[in-house]
Amino acid sequence: MSPCWVTSSWVVAPHITRYYLLNRNRETKPYSHVSPIRTSILATITSQQDASSNGAGLFLPSQDSPTTLTRFVLENIRSSKAPEDIVDLISSIQFACKKIASLVSRAGITNLTGLFNEGKSINIQGEEQKKLDVLSNQVLKNALKYSGKMGVIASEEEDVPVTVDESFSGTYVAVFDPLDGSSNLDAAVATGTIFGIFKQEVSCLIEDMADNIEPSQLHCLASTLQPGSRLLAAGYCMYSSSTMMVLSLGHGTHGFTLDPEVGEFVLTHPYMKIPKRGQIYSFNEANYHQWDPVLQEYIENLKSGKNRSGKCYSLRYIGSLVADVHRTLLYGGVFGYPGDKKNPNGKLRLLYECAPMSYLIEQAGGKATNGKQRILDIVPNTTHERQPLILGSEEDVDELMHVYTKYAAKLQV
Template sequence: MSSSCWIIHHLSLLPNNHRVPSNYLSKNIGVSSYTCSKTRLATVVASQQDASSTNGAGLFLPAHDSPTTLTRFLLENIRSSKAPQDIVDLISSIQFACKKIASLVSRAGVTNLTGLYNEGKSLNIQGEEQKKLDVLSNQVLKNALKYSGKMGVIASEEEDVPVTVDESFSGTYVAVFDPLDGSSNLDAAVATGTIFGIFKQAVSCLVEDDADNIEPSQLRCLANTLQPGSRLLAAGYCMYSSSTMMVLSLGHGTHGFTLDHEVGEFVLTHPNMKIPKRGQIYSLNEANYHHWDPVLKEYVENLKSGKNRSGKSYSLRYIGSLVADVHRTLLYGGIFGYPGDKKNPNGKLRLLYECAPMSYLIEQAGGKATNGKQRILDIVPNTTHERQPLILGSEEDVDELMQLYAAKLQSKV
C-alpha cells in the first residue's frame, strides 16, 4: 500500500468535524481517494485487526472490544469477591482527585505552581518544607474523600494529626495517603505520585473537624484507628509521568490502569501484575553507602559483582521518587530499598502513608516487603507519622538479603 493511500485511509477515520476536504488531499498529496484500491485498504485493516487480536496491542484497539474502565473493573470485582459496595465510591473519589492532581502537575510550570509554599516558611509535621503542590494536592484529595460520604477519618502525611469528617458526611472508613510523593523532584519534571490506603474504621470517632481543638481523649480515639497494613481493604498509587497510571489492589491481585486523556477515564492496561521472582536491578541511594550496616553493604557488593545467587551483575536504577522506583521494580523485578542507617536508624519513609500501601501492592503481585527484621504489613503503627526502613521487591532478591541478616544474627549467638 502506498504512503499516499495510507494517509488517505487514516484521514478517513477521523470524525466528520475533523475531516480534510478531498480537493486538499488531491492537491497536496497528489492522489485522490479513488486511486486507492478498496481491496488494499481492506487487506491493511484486516492485518491491523489480526495484530490487535494476537498480541493485545496492535495499531488500533479491536473494533469489537471496549476497554475495561476502572469503574467497570470495580463493579465486576466487587460482585465476584463480595467486597463492600462502598469501595466503589471511595476509589471513584480517589480517581477523581488523581485526575485533578495530574492536571495540576502537568501544568505546574506554566501556572506558577512549582517551588515552595509560603516562600519556604511552611513546614509539615516532619519539618520538611512544603511545595505549593503538596498543599494543593492534599486539599484536593481531602475534599474528594470527605464528600464521598464514606469516610470517618482522613490521615495525610501533610497533616499534623488525623482529621475526622463531620457527622453530616461521615462514614466508617479510614483513608491514609501521601498526596504528592516525590514533590521535591517536581521542579525538575521527575515523576511524582499519590499513595493511598483504605482501612475499615476499628472504633467510631466523631469529633470536631478542627485539629487545634482535639481533646486528649479524642486523640486516643483517633489512635485506635492505627492498624497494620495486613488490614488494608485497598491500596494503590497514581503516578504522574509520561502517562498517568493508577496501580490498585483490592486484596485480589495488583492491577494497573492508564488514564486515557481522550475520554478522561482510567483504562485497564496491566491486569493481574506479577513481579518477577528475581530481577536484575537494585534501587538504593548509594550516597548513603558508608552509613549502611555491614550486611547491606555485602549484599549490594554481591549484586554489583555478580557474586549473588543468580550469578548475574545487577544494574543500579534509582530515581529518588518512591512511586517511580516502586513502579519500575513492580514491572521489572529486583529490589528497592530505603533502609535505616547511621543518620536515620528508622529510615525516612512513613509506615502508614508509604511503606504499608506499597508493601500491600508488592505482596499482592507476588513480591515481598520487610523492614529488615519483620514483614512490613505485620507492623502496628504507634503514631501516624512513624517511620520504618523499607526493603521490597522480587521474592528471591528479598529472601537473599533476609537470609544474610539471619546468618549474621546466628553468628553472634
C-alpha cells in the same frame, strides 16, 4: 442523486470505492488527490466489506470496549466479598488523581513549581512544603470528604488526622501521601500519589485534636493506627509520560492507564506479577558508608555477581518512591530505603508509604520487610512513624534476609 457510502461526516462516492478496491493490490496509488484521511476512510470501508463478505460481520477495533477502572471495581465487587461502597471511595480517589495529574502537567506554566509560602511552610515531618504538596493535599482531602464514606482522613501533610464533618462522615479510614517525590517536581521527574484504605473499627469524628483530646477521640485516632495487613485497598497514581494508577483490592495488583482522549483510567496491566528475581537494585548508594555491614555485604554481592543468581546487578535509582517501586514491580529486583546511622528508622512513613506499597508488592507476588519483620505486620505507634523499607522480588528479598540471619547467628556465637 446517485447512492453513496456515508461514514462520519464524509460522503464517499461508489465509483471511488470501486476504484480503490480494484487498485488496492497494485503498486500504483489510487487517486493522488485523495487526502490521507479519505484514504483511511476507504480502507475502513474495505475492511468492513471484506469482513461482511466472509460472514464475519462488521469490522470492529481491537479495543471496542476497554475495561475502565470503575467497571473493574464493580466487577471485582460482584465476584468477591469487597464492600459495595468501596466503589465510591475509588471513584473519589481517581477523580482527585486526574485533577492532580492536570496540575502537575501544567505546573511549569501556571506558577505551581517551587516552595509554598516562600519556604516558610513546614509540615509535621520538618520538610518545606511545595506549592503542589499543599494543593494536592487539599484536592485529595476534599474528594474523599465528599464521598460521604470517610470517618478519618490522615495525610502525610497534616499534623493529625483530618476533621470530617458529621454530615459527610462514614466508616472508612484513608491514609495518603498526596504528592510523593515532590522535591523532584521542578525537574519534571515522575511524582505520584500513594493511598491506603482501612475499615474504621468504630464510628467517630475527629473535631479538634488539641492537647485536651477526649477519650473517644483517642479511640478514633487508634482506628488509624492499623497494620498494613488490614488494608482493604491500596494503590498509587504515577504522574509521568503517562498517568497510571496501580491498585489492589486484595485480589491481585492491577494497572490502569489514563486515556486523555476520554478522561478514563483503562485497564492495561491486569494481574501484575513481579518477577521472582530481577537484575536491578535501587538504593541511594551515596549513603553506603552509613549502612550496617549486612546491607553493605548484600549490595557488594549484587554488584560483583557473588549473589545466588551469579549475575551482576545494575543500579537504577530515581529518588521518587512511586517511580522506583513502579519500575521494580514491572522488572523485578529490589528497592530499598534502609535505616542508617543518621536515620536509624529510615525516612519513609509506615502508614502513608511503606504499608500501601508493601501491600501492592505482596499482592503481585513479591515481599516487603524492614530488615527484621514483614512490613504489613507492623502496628504503627504514631501516624507519622517511620520504618526502613526493602521490597521487591521474592528471591531477592529472601536473599537479603538470609544475610541478616547469618549475621545474627554470628553475633550469638
